[in-house]
Amino acid sequence: MQDTLSNPIRHNRDWLQVIQSYVQLTKPRIILLLLFTTAGSLWMAANGQLDPKLAIITLLSGTMAAGSANTINCLYDRDIDQIMERTRSRPIPSGRVSPRDALIFATTMAIGSFMLLFTFANLLSACLAMLGIFFYVVVYTHWLKRHSTQNIVIGGAAGAIPPLVGWAAVTGEIGWPAWVFFALIFLWTPPHFWALAMMIRDDYASVNVPMLPVIEGNEKTTKQIMLYTLTLIPASLLLVYPLGVMGAIYSIFAVVLGGLFVKKSWQLMQVPDDLVMARSVFKYSIVYMLVLCVGMVIDSLPAMHSMMAYVQSVALGVLV
Template sequence: MSTAVELPTASRARTPGDLLRAYVGLVKPRVIELLLVTTIPAMLLAQRGLPPLGTFFATLVGGIMAAGSANALNCVADADIDSVMKRTKVRPLPKHSVSTRHALVFGLVLGVASFVFLWATTNLLAGVLAVATILFYVLVYTLVLKRRTAQNVVWGGAAGCMPVVIGWSAVTGTVEWPALVMFGIVFFWTPPHTWALATKFKDDYRRAGVPMLPVVATPVQVTRQIVLYTWATVLWSLLLVPATSWLYAVSAVVAGAWFLVVAHRLHAATKRGAKTNPMKLFHLSNTYLMLVCVGMSVDSLLGWPALGWPF
């Protein structure tokens, strides 16, 4: 399969404004928003307060550049898929708003720039981790896992977990156990979040030949996996309690209980054969992650003593 076929020129952006919107579309701003939601609390927890503002904003800018690079390169590699899916056919390459060659160069330049910027403004480790994330997302997830296995978002989702590790390393110059716990929270959260969305758009994925779990498994099997990964997410989030105070503990328990209730209700309704709305779980998963991250952020900014390990 070729991913570098030049697109026709007839429909390309006609004005500077159109071109700007096309390049903004390549970086997928809504995806970047989610990455920032997890990067900020990681930096705050690493500092147990507010890091130096220069480091804080440099990490966000460098992270945006790295994520934009990965997303633009993903658009190039997935142009054939995006062109046949209703949800993605309005992206810049299927619409021929920008050429494949220009999108590829744009993604590569952004990736190199993110490495240089993070190295210059934070440290080498953060820059290396950003590049490793881009390479994993494009080469491992997009080009290999996505098209070949229903476990694509389980293992490929590791790329979406890396912003917390990059944020932590930018502040501390190291990767310590709380960063790995935060990585695990996002890792276990990604499958139920993505499978809920994929359930709604499974016909799109089937038409594109992408073996997302809802395409290759029964609805009951899908919701069972959603419940299992939701439990894993909530239980794993509690491992962060020793590095935080009671405020985070309460937010993780309350948000987790809500997440679990909705996941179990979806599974129960599916087993009964009742009409279900998986997008309710999808939207709730976003709210859950936001609540956990807000709890973590406020907890860190207040700087209350961490609970520590009970043994």
């Protein structure tokens, strides 16, 4: 572990830095991606006619639940975060936030998330949000991360729960489209995270975290990335057929985005030690999920339904 000379204790200089430190604990860039998946599920469940109040409450609650889970993750991993170059400047290992204060912060957000969803949505969505925290903290962070190369595969279920929350908030149940969205994120997580793990393999090796690139090497990792990426196109199109909750616009998004993802994964498989290519795959994986969710929203808009119905009527008229 780093001593205080190589990793000196720092303190927040003012209230702005205090706020920045607590925001950093929540890992806001990860939260943003989770909110996109929640929003996509909300719109899909509401057929594009979403109650703005419910949307804001669900997204706010999702932010708090994810922030709580990420904060506890930072708290639990503070020993290895102090060693890894990428993470040693985080608020807890750097001394800007104490472990006690981080735990209070995380607990407060978890309770707030549950109460908001329970009060303004329903009990099912509130319980699902808490399940996401439990799965990320206990199953992934505590049980899998330091003990199995399948950590991110099984642990990816935690990041796939927000669409279930969004669907349940609107409908009060978990429909098949929500489960398909869950499966899509579950399949997307390994190629997304393994590409990152390839880039920082030495960091993970230094703290004995058995990420796949550390244990099996880059070549086998790229093959696994390719395998999971190939499943994304058929999985994403299940929302079109047989479920029928998405239409032609979304189909175009899914096929084009999935095709580009497969292409990039194939390129990485040809040069498994090229970290620049690994970074490209990692960045594109984020673009893939964000834009796919945008495609869901666009396809769900009432105006889009009207336009597609008009196009179909014209096409039928021409055929007749």
